[in-house]
Amino acid sequence: GAVVSQHPSWVICKSGTSVKIECRSLDFQATTMFWYRQFPKQSLMLMATSNEGSKATYEQGVEKDKFLINHASLTLSTLTVTSAHPEDSSFYICSARRSSDTQYFGPGTRLTVL
Amino acid sequence: RKEVEQDPGPFNVPEGATVAFNCTYSNSASQSFFWYRQDCRKEPKLLMSVYSSGNEDGRFTAQLNRASQYISLLIRDSKLSDSATYLCVVNPGGATNKLIFGTGTLLAVQP
Numbered sequence: 001g002a003v004v005s006q007h008p009s010w011v012i013c014k015s016g017t018s019v020k021i022e023c024r025s026l027d028f029q030a031t032t033m034f035w036y037r038q039f040p041k042q043s044l045m046l047m048a049t050s051n052e053g054s055k056a057t058y059e060q061g062v063e064k065d066k067f068l069i070n071h072a073s074l075t076l077s078t079l080t081v082t083s084a085h086p087e088d089s090s091f092y093i094c095s096a097r098r099s100s101d102t103q104y105f106g107p108g109t110r111l112t113v114l
Numbered sequence: 115r116k117e118v119e120q121d122p123g124p125f126n127v128p129e130g131a132t133v134a135f136n137c138t139y140s141n142s143a144s145q146s147f148f149w150y151r152q153d154c155r156k157e158p159k160l161l162m163s164v165y166s167s168g169n170e171d172g173r174f175t176a177q178l179n180r181a182s183q184y185i186s187l188l189i190r191d192s193k194l195s196d197s198a199t200y201l202c203v204v205n206p207g208g209a210t211n212k213l214i215f216g217t218g219t220l221l222a223v224q225p
Contacts, residue, residue, distance in 0.1 A: 043217040093157050105157040
């Protein structure tokens, strides 16, 4: 199957710092990538839809100025958590859409903000 | 009402048991449906798509009832390795084809 990678796989940072997470589709081009967040014992919640060459579409309640998304190429999308706080600690997962219906998920990035 | 609702779980079953998970969705215009499996601290992985005619993949059978907006997953002859969280996922349609995830049902298969 298709492969999607994320980097880093985990990160620990101090409150107030910014963290960048990369999502790459390794063997296909993805015009659309999705960013999810998952808190413990909860399901994945879609944060935003990342479109190559255009602005991301954010879900209701997600601050676009706090979660900066850049989709500069067909194989790379980045999510930057700006001025991270402990409540931003979560499991961040990206997915890349290969066809109209199929999404492939990255392995996730576990963010811990102290 | 949540867009996708699942059995709360957890389900604790012995090896070899048959277990069924249920899911309902609120958007009648939803276009496609899936079951994903998520292991602890890992990303979700597609288990199977769900079609109106019902579909089977080995020990796994998925059913869709559009009139009742209901999806099911049946696992026969449970294995220890089936222990995971099973996520009901719905694509409500539209240009972005985003996925809506249920909260998941935890399955623990006991030896």
